[in-house]
Amino acid sequence: MNYELNSIDIVIILAYGLVLLGMGIYFFRRSKTSEHFMVAGRGIPAWAAGIAVMSTYTSSISYIAVPGKAFDDNWHPLIFALTALPVAWFVTKFVIPHYRKNKIISVYSYLENRLGSWGRIYAAFSFLLFMIGRIAVILYLSSLLLSSFVDADIGTLIIIVGIITIIYTLMGGMEAVIWTDVLQSVIMIGGILFVGYLLATAVFATPENLIQSALDNNKFSLGEIDFSFRDRTIWVMIIYGITENVRNLIADQNYTQKYSSVGTEKEAKKSVWVAMLIYLPLTAIFLFIGTALFSFYGGDAHILNESITKGDEVFPYFIATELPVGIKGLLIAAIMAASMSTVDSALNSSATVFYIDFYKKFIAAVDHGNSLSILRWSTVIWGILGIGFALLMINAKSALDIWWQISGIFGGGILGLFLLAIYNVRITKTQGILTVAFSILIIVWGSFMRELPNHLSWLQCNLDPIIIGACSTAGLIALALVFMLTNKDKLQGIKRTD
Numbered sequence: 001m002n003y004e005l006n007s008i009d010i011v012i013i014l015a016y017g018l019v020l021l022g023m024g025i026y027f028f029r030r031s032k033t034s035e036h037f038m039v040a041g042r043g044i045p046a047w048a049a050g051i052a053v054m055s056t057y058t059s060s061i062s063y064i065a066v067p068g069k070a071f072d073d074n075w076h077p078l079i080f081a082l083t084a085l086p087v088a089w090f091v092t093k094f095v096i097p098h099y100r101k102n103k104i105i106s107v108y109s110y111l112e113n114r115l116g117s118w119g120r121i122y123a124a125f126s127f128l129l130f131m132i133g134r135i136a137v138i139l140y141l142s143s144l145l146l147s148s149f150v151d152a153d154i155g156t157l158i159i160i161v162g163i164i165t166i167i168y169t170l171m172g173g174m175e176a177v178i179w180t181d182v183l184q185s186v187i188m189i190g191g192i193l194f195v196g197y198l199l200a201t202a203v204f205a206t207p208e209n210l211i212q213s214a215l216d217n218n219k220f221s222l223g224e225i226d227f228s229f230r231d232r233t234i235w236v237m238i239i240y241g242i243t244e245n246v247r248n249l250i251a252d253q254n255y256t257q258k259y260s261s262v263g264t265e266k267e268a269k270k271s272v273w274v275a276m277l278i279y280l281p282l283t284a285i286f287l288f289i290g291t292a293l294f295s296f297y298g299g300d301a302h303i304l305n306e307s308i309t310k311g312d313e314v315f316p317y318f319i320a321t322e323l324p325v326g327i328k329g330l331l332i333a334a335i336m337a338a339s340m341s342t343v344d345s346a347l348n349s350s351a352t353v354f355y356i357d358f359y360k361k362f363i364a365a366v367d368h369g370n371s372l373s374i375l376r377w378s379t380v381i382w383g384i385l386g387i388g389f390a391l392l393m394i395n396a397k398s399a400l401d402i403w404w405q406i407s408g409i410f411g412g413g414i415l416g417l418f419l420l421a422i423y424n425v426r427i428t429k430t431q432g433i434l435t436v437a438f439s440i441l442i443i444v445w446g447s448f449m450r451e452l453p454n455h456l457s458w459l460q461c462n463l464d465p466i467i468i469g470a471c472s473t474a475g476l477i478a479l480a481l482v483f484m485l486t487n488k489d490k491l492q493g494i495k496r497t498d
Helices: 007-028 034-042 046-057 060-072 077-101 109-114 117-146 154-204 211-216 234-251 253-259 265-296 311-322 327-363 368-395 399-410 414-422 429-448 454-459 465-497
Strands: none
Touching (some): 007 154, 007 327, 034 154, 034 327, 046 154, 046 253, 046 265, 046 327, 060 077, 060 311, 077 234, 077 414, 109 117, 117 154, 117 368, 117 414, 154 211, 154 265, 154 327, 211 265, 234 253, 234 414, 253 327, 327 368, 414 429, 414 465, 429 465
8 A cells, every 4th residue: 555745754754864874974084993983982872872772672673563463462572572671681790791801892703712713603604694684674674664655666765775874884884873873763762652642642531442442352461371382472472582682682793782882891781771771661662552553443433444454554554644744754764763773783783793703814904994994895795785685575475484584594503602602611613513503403493394294293393483593592502511511521531541
């Protein structure tokens, strides 16, 4: 369905794009060294780094998908946000001190210090592949949304949004990424609060008491309490939330690079807590909007168009049909802000990982001038690859589902490797490769071994797909511990022989 934008809304969206380019030009003058490009000279305030970490958690997908999930189902995504709190305590207590002590910029170099170069190369290469897909997915889906409001081909929108993001990221580096993330987060949060207020007024302050329909349909539920891993129960969401939040804050360069851009360990810890304390209520507001939309369109006064068939389409429809001129443009700018803040982080972190973990390690030791050139060209190359794969997704109906399965394989074992490194579990190179291969096999089984013929039903995976990553991590750690105990027994046997 296509909705028309008023000229004022279009001007607001264009002005927003020009502001981002202007910020890129401003920070270009300050980005004179490779360290400044990668971690902003470690001079970012903790509150700004925290907002940037929070913005990495959100994207245009969250802006649409979380309200859509609440509209279709219930509030079980809130469990993911709640599990971030104990994970934040764990990371600030045990992980950040390790990273600050080693003055880490690329988080994957930590694996080499603890496990060997094989762990670093595997994790860094997997991350780079994952980032190409992440950039492509965000560009494609945000441009798909924007194409509903703007009379332009989706391919053209992908290219325009991609180029704007590439330009301000390559010019200003991490400093531009963080401060544009702050701007984008302010726009995003302001837009969400405004919509939340409008909907709260509509569903609570009317004689019809529209919110009652949501209560009657159990829309505020966090999920079933049944101890089952086949369905989306509370237990499944707890496992998923803990695993993904640990992976985000320990093993994802997008996150670690931002809290590494502050001056001290204390500020790094503070930035993580700033991110969590914003992300939790923000998730609740996203979910409330979805539930309120269910009530809003459940009455007689407001009827959804027949073309709306799923929850993800409801919020864009509300924006298009219920918001006044000007506010509509700001909301669309907010959605694009959420998208761009995710893409700019992916571009900068990809360039950083390529430079530190591959170019600097295997190709050449370069001076500051050349290093900045390499970092900026890497930003362009990863941006072009992301745009290219986003364009390929236009005609591939199942491209998104296929990509997440492949990205799961690329990411297999990375979290497990970091946990082994943090707790100093010593295994040989061959044993390490076997543990990673085992975790990848688990992901392949959980992703592809579904709905098999009867004679192969014994091979079928019936677990909820979102906890396959947790299963692969558990499998890697279990096998590594077996190898570690075996190694100890061999050493003790040698000592007894001597």
